Amino acid sequence: MVSTNPQSKFNNPTQFIEGWYWTLPSKKLKIGKVKAITLLGRNLAIYRGVSSQVVAIDAYCPHMGAHLAEGKVEGDGIRCFFHNWKYDSRGICVDVPSLGKPLPVCIKTWHTAEKYGMIWIWVGQEKPSLLPFVPELEQADCDYILGTKFVKNCHPNVLLINAIDAHHFNTVHNLPLEIIFDSQNFSPNAITFSNTTRGGDDSWLIRLIRPLYRNEVTYSMCYWYGSTGTVTLGPDFLHFYIIFTLRMIEGGKTEGQTILVTPKRPGFWGWVLNRGLLWLTQQVGNYFAKGDTQVFQTIQFDLKTPTKADQSILEFIQHVNHQKALTWATWDTVNYPNIQTLSTPSPEHGFKI
Ligand code: FES
Numbered sequence: 556m557v558s559t560n561p562q563s564k565f566n567n568p569t570q571f572i573e574g575w576y577w578t579l580p581s582k583k584l585k586i587g588k589v590k591a592i593t594l595l596g597r598n599l600a601i602y603r604g605v606s607s608q609v610v611a612i613d614a615y616c617p618h619m620g621a622h623l624a625e626g627k628v629e630g631d632g633i634r635c636f637f638h639n640w641k642y643d644s645r646g647i648c649v650d651v652p653s654l655g656k657p658l659p660v661c662i663k664t665w666h667t668a669e670k671y672g673m674i675w676i677w678v679g680q681e682k683p684s685l686l687p688f689v690p691e692l693e694q695a696d697c698d699y700i701l702g703t704k705f706v707k708n709c710h711p712n713v714l715l716i717n718a719i720d721a722h723h724f725n726t727v728h729n730l731p732l733e734i735i736f737d738s739q740n741f742s743p744n745a746i747t748f749s750n751t752t753r754g755g756d757d758s759w760l761i762r763l764i765r766p767l768y769r770n771e772v773t774y775s776m777c778y779w780y781g782s783t784g785t786v787t788l789g790p791d792f793l794h795f796y797i798i799f800t801l802r803m804i805e806g807g808k809t810e811g812q813t814i815l816v817t818p819k820r821p822g823f824w825g826w827v828l829n830r831g832l833l834w835l836t837q838q839v840g841n842y843f844a845k846g847d848t849q850v851f852q853t854i855q856f857d858l859k860t861p862t863k864a865d866q867s868i869l870e871f872i873q874h875v876n877h878q879k880a881l882t883w884a885t886w887d888t889v890n891y892p893n894i895q896t897l898s899t900p901s902p903e904h905g906f907k908i
């Protein structure tokens with residue numbers, strides 16, 4: 556897990572970008588249940604109170620350090636197993652039974668949200684920014700299924716760039732199209748890369764389906780917080796949407812989850828069609844994931860010699876390096892004295908962005 560630059564936030568195994576991170580599927584946390592989770596090196600208890608709201612709270616009771624996931628959900632609060640102190644959904648102590656009154660102590664809680672069938676936690680010091688979403692579906696009501704969960708032997712930032720590594724679409728995935736990306740800042744924490752080429756006229760497959768669409772095949776990525784990527788893929792008449800949401804685990808490795816999404820379609824047949832489309836979307840995702848399986852077990856990422864085809868990768872590295880970084884496990888802000896000193900790899904073959 557070699558970092559491109561020791562000062563780089565990109566591909567740094569001791570830090571991550573402040574943002575929203577996935578935890579568990581919503582359906583795995585029923586009302587009144589609590590679970591222990593470890594997220595980005597920090598231990599939490601996560602529970603669903605009676606109002607259905609998910610609460611994420613630091614794991615250890617301020618009395619004597621018992622893990623709160625051993626305790627019981629009561630209303631929208633949680634009662635510690637050990638000596639029965641109770642904390643409300645803001646982490647404030649509201650009951651110490653042995654004293655008959657609360658003590659002025661509290662535990663840190665974290666913002667949570669639910670989207671695409673997943674519970675997300677805002678890991679950050681500041682107020683939460685936008686939850687990751689597929690830009691094309693921002694206003695749409697969606698159907699979704701959770702796809703594969705996976706672990707890779709490289710940093711999440713490195714895994715994400717696979718989707719904008721224009722060069723490897725031919726060499727690894729035999730894609731008959733040349734892909735050239737145009738990047739845009741979508742929000743302060745998100746960047747999009749969209750294919751601008753039509754191409755593919757020498758492919759029988761593309762020629763076959765060409766009458767069905769006019770413009771270039773849509774292939775666009777939106778990267779959120781350097782950890783979640785939403786892919787929009789397909790010709791005009793049918794777009795597939797795949798979310799790759801990643802988080803760093805011990806040793807700078809990656810644990811990830813795919814989420815397949817499609818806009819809701821009306822009626823029973825709309826529902827049936829969507830099941831089929833989500834299945835198809837999963838096959839598309841699997842096809843691309845499969846080709847790269849081995850390389851991410853062994854890669855020591857270091858983009859020493861970028862070429863023109865690596866331009867989008869360099870732009871993504873720059874984008875990540877300008878995000879806010881937090882420290883693994885403590886979640887404290889990492890202070891970089893001079894962000895301008897964070898440079899992308901030096902182009903040895905005269906290629907600059
Ligand atoms: S350790 Fe939690 S109440 Fe004592």
Ligand SMILES: [Fe+2]
Pocket residue numbers: 717718723727728843846847
């Ligand atoms: Fe790939």
